[in-house]
Amino acid sequence: MGETITAERADAVFGALADATRRDILSRAMGGDLGISELAEHYPMSFAAVQKHVAVLEGAGLVRKRADGRRRVVTTDMDGLRNASVVLDHYEELWRGRIDRMHELLDEDGLPSPDTDTPDQEDRT
């Protein structure tokens, strides 16, 4: 697997996409020339609230912001969005680790348990 994704990044992407407004912002910003104030006109919330949603998307690597004069322009990062689909790879690693630990745990079944199976002759006297 060439691509890897950290658990932190997967969580950030998931968290960013879990909100309907943010998913809508992503769709609108694919055109690449929308200022935050123009975006804000589409939602029944304050400019500051929209700004906050954009910041979450930016933190997850799903949009980029740039200044165009006095406007703050938001563009969806298509590469970021494509990379996000490798989240399944992250879960694959998670489950491989879990299965490994299960096997290790079962391997212990054959070994004497230190606290119950150790015969202690001294106590019998």
Next chain:
Amino acid sequence: MSAVDISKDLENATLVVSSEFAAAPERIWRLWADPRQLERWWGPEPYAATVVDHDLRPGGHVSYYMTGPEGDQHKGFWRVLEVEPPARLVFEDGFADDAGEPNDDLPVSRAEVAIASVDGGRTRMTITSTYGTTAELEQVLAMGMEEGIRAAVGQIDALLAED
């Protein structure tokens, strides 16, 4: 590394993980049904899992937290849907807030565990995990691109019509 069969279905955001164990199905079931066993394999390294509640009945809840190397804690929960010892377990797994209450704003995945004996006293366990939000992600991708292209084409048409 132990032998694990993996298949991924990105379109349906589903991951199937399967492995064979040299033990009886009842022993494999105990990995899930005994909270002390569960916490020894659930947490991804370097996180250590601690199971708080463990009610493995349909409608029951399992709650846990994972402790990171810096003492950071992350809470999670299971909503138990189906329980058929030692053959089948279905549950939803999600994040919980600081108070331990399920947070459905964050992604919730669904896991189906199938445990079946195979030849030679061995057992095969197959886990099918579905991650709804990856499906949402793919949907966003597909929808956004389609709409974006359609909108762009529409704008060009409108511009040409003005001429």
